[in-house]
Amino acid sequence: MNNRFEALKDVSRIDHRIGIKKIIKMNLEGYAFILPWLIGFLAFMLYPLLMSLYYSFTKYSIVGNPEWIGLQNYLTIFLTDEKFWMSLKVTFFYVVFAVPLRLAAALALAMLFKKARPLTNFYRAAYYVPSILGGSVAISVVWRQLFGSKGAFNDILLSLGLINQRISWIGTPDTAIWTLILLAAWQFGSPMIVFLAGLKQIPKSLYEAAKIDGASKWQQFTRITIPLLTPVIFFNLLMQMVRLFLMFTQAFIITDGGPLDRTLVYALYLYRKGISFGHLGYGSALAWIILVILTVATIIIFKTSNKWVYYES
Amino acid sequence: MTKKILVSCLVLLLVLSCTIGVAAEKVTLRFSWWGSQDRHDRTMKVIELFEEKYPDIDIQPEFTGWSGYWDRINTQMAGGNLPDIVQHVRKYISGYVKNENLLNLTPYLKDGTLDTSNIPDSLVAMGNINGRQYGVATGVNAPAVYYDKGLFKKAGISYPSPDRTWQDEVALIKKLHDKLGILGSANLTSQTDVGGFTVWVRQHGGALYNEDGTALGYDDDQIYIDFMEMTLDVLDSGAVWSAPERAENADTGVEQDPITRQEAAMATIYWSNQLGALVNSSGKMLGITTMPKLDNQLAEGRFLKPAMLLTVSANTEHPKEAITFLNFWLHDIEAGKILGTDRGVPTESKVKAVLKEDASEIDQAVFDYIDLAAANAGEALAAQPPAYQEVVAAYEDVYWKVIYKQITPEEGAKEFREKANSILANQ
């Protein structure tokens, strides 16, 4: 059971007895397989990527032409841009709570739905609905109906005697971000499906063997399901972290960054600066900063993954 | 032999492509607008009508909803791919003008190619930015205050008059709240637009921006302080939404204003072309009047504005044909009938007269209101500076801080001035 995230070993470490011909053949094969990705990357990503890096060193109004200003954008962002720091803070807070909640909900429901019971086909689809609706108008209106001052959430709390007057959960600075965190947790459909696919891949023989050994359901879950699911958990963790780090639509349609910038997530701030106000250079600098932050976070997750992600093979 | 065939083939190809080129001398104009279903249908009909009358001009419609429209226009501009004719709003136009993305129509206006007969000069001037003509108004709009006549009667209060002052307005909202037990209005002025404050500053004899748009156009911060204190006064009385309620409803739009649910007796400061939407969602006819005046005002602060502008982009290859289309849009009676008042009240007097004849109840009210607003309008607003949106965002930021009681109106006045001036100086 060796950890094999380092499966991608350098060719130099391949056995010396393998001949040069074989090495060339292996390389050709490898490149043939990643060719579609390589084409896509070179054709559609590389140039825009480099251009946006260049823009980040310019003053570029969307209606004008770029003008080289060196590090000015970065200096302004780090030294004087209060909203930048605010949006970072908001985004970190959001991600720290929203990612675990969403993943926990996704895993719990995937476990519940992995067996075929009457009606589960219908339920699985129904639980997926919020994710399909994504950031549509319906979601924003419904969220207001739930967490607005006239909303159903207040009705429940009032009838339970937990509050004695209506609170606007969306409009109150300290609670607004929590309505978005709840929304993120509620839209757990995508990771749930990835978990379902992952659960399906676990060989049933393992469970049968465990049953014969008298393992309880919980033991089966912690000793078989979780370890064998770690590659998928790892994938979901990384992808949901990135998605929620760059979350835009939900904040845009429900709170638009308010009240008092307490839901001004990073992507929303970037959008405002770069697109709405047309400061493309400044926006590009903001984007490269978040890219660096996310890269560091990703590297950390990858490094720790050696310790807990289990790969077959 | 093969060479011969090849050459003759090439010649044939060349000739063919030439003849095709001649035959297809039809000019194609790309025309971009935003709107909803009703507007798209009307506009497509007008385009059909135009293509019938001008068979050698083809209009390629490129329409979307409001959402995403400016992203698209901005991106197209960055790529040098703007449509020939673009529906614009006056508040966003300065940046495009500054970077010469729009065609200067002044020469065409002077030599009569752009036909402005039967259009009052003041309305032609709506397409004028810094002394040059960059577009034509699709119609006229004015800020408006809507009220529920039934609820006013129930409260025993007479309808708001265009001569009332801000103090009257504040008293009115409070009184409606006291008598009816519902909101007087959702709010006194809008937080998302500098609309209310712009008028207030003008009534004090100033302007929001100085003449060249490089700094704020009023010197006395007391103007701001008074405005915010008035706002706080209404807010604290409970006759309007509290700050959190406003925040949660900040972007919900006209169809969800509490006036449509009989939860407020007035709706302050929408645009005059939104009467239809409000009436439709409330299920009954509403009253419409102007914004308040200032007691002893130094200037008339209220204004008319173009609902939208039709502009021609600077990179068009067919300026003449594009202007032909604008002329048709402005003057053709049939087109005017199809367009109605969807893009504001028409500026051309003949078209307007025809429309007025068989106007619906709602349109009639809008026509009457625009006449009333015109009689009570001051100078046209100067074009907003290119950094307009950023200034508005700064205004909003400070506004929220004041109504959430994070800072006092005095601190707010100072902060807004600093932020706005810094944005305007660096745009």
Place this chain on the structure above:
Amino acid sequence: MSLSFTKKERLNNILFQVFVALFCFVMIYPLLWMLAGSLKTSGNALTATLIPDGLNFSNYLQGWKGFGGHSFSIFFRNSFFIAGMATLGQLFTSSFAAFGFARTRFIGQKVFFAVMIATVLLPAQVLRIPQYIMFNNWGWMDSYLPVLLPQMLPVPFFTFLMVQFIRGIPSELDEAALIDGCNKFGIYFRIILPNLKPVMVTAGIFRFYWTWNDFMTPLLYLQTVTKYPISIALRMFSDPNAITNWGAMFGMTVLSIVPTLVIFIFFQKYLVEGVASSGLKG
């Protein structure tokens, strides 16, 4: 013994049904609300009630008409074309690339893998303008190329997803196939692809509805109305500064999620254990 076990199972099942059904209501509430809104008379579409004031299908008729003679049949057709092509292309190319990353060895593999992961981290807003300028220079405006090609070639989300699943397939299978004389392509087609069924279904569902919902890309690159997909059409009902026909918009939104739901319901059996192998034996 076996009798009491089924009793316990039955009790479990009942508890499960009650819990899941209650929660189900919370999950589909927005959809029910939108459905109700689409059946209300036009001025009332935004009210909070779940029970419409009668069954009023005029919103659907009005909505389906579309805009200026371009009905929703056009937009549906375009969306099916775009999302279908993107899904087929993506499934094939990204599983191919994932196999390359997970099961072959070549110089620069680590670097390329890192680059691929890094590209998922980029906010889309930043690439938009340079990409537009690039596609514009290539003369790709108003064609499906800029909308389709980037979604048909491997995107990091799917490639990485498949890498993770391929790593879960025992490599003994590969070795056995190698001994039988398969080359790498043979392994991909005979061993890996059949074992990837659940993840292919997952990826297919995602790709389909992400492309189906994608609004900004087609908005920027498609100019002719007859080429618009449904995601753009849905927003053409709305103009916050004038009138929005909410009823028609909700009606068309409800219709627009039907294909995604149908695909999900149809393909989900590949995501879960079959009935035969679950606990029916007791």
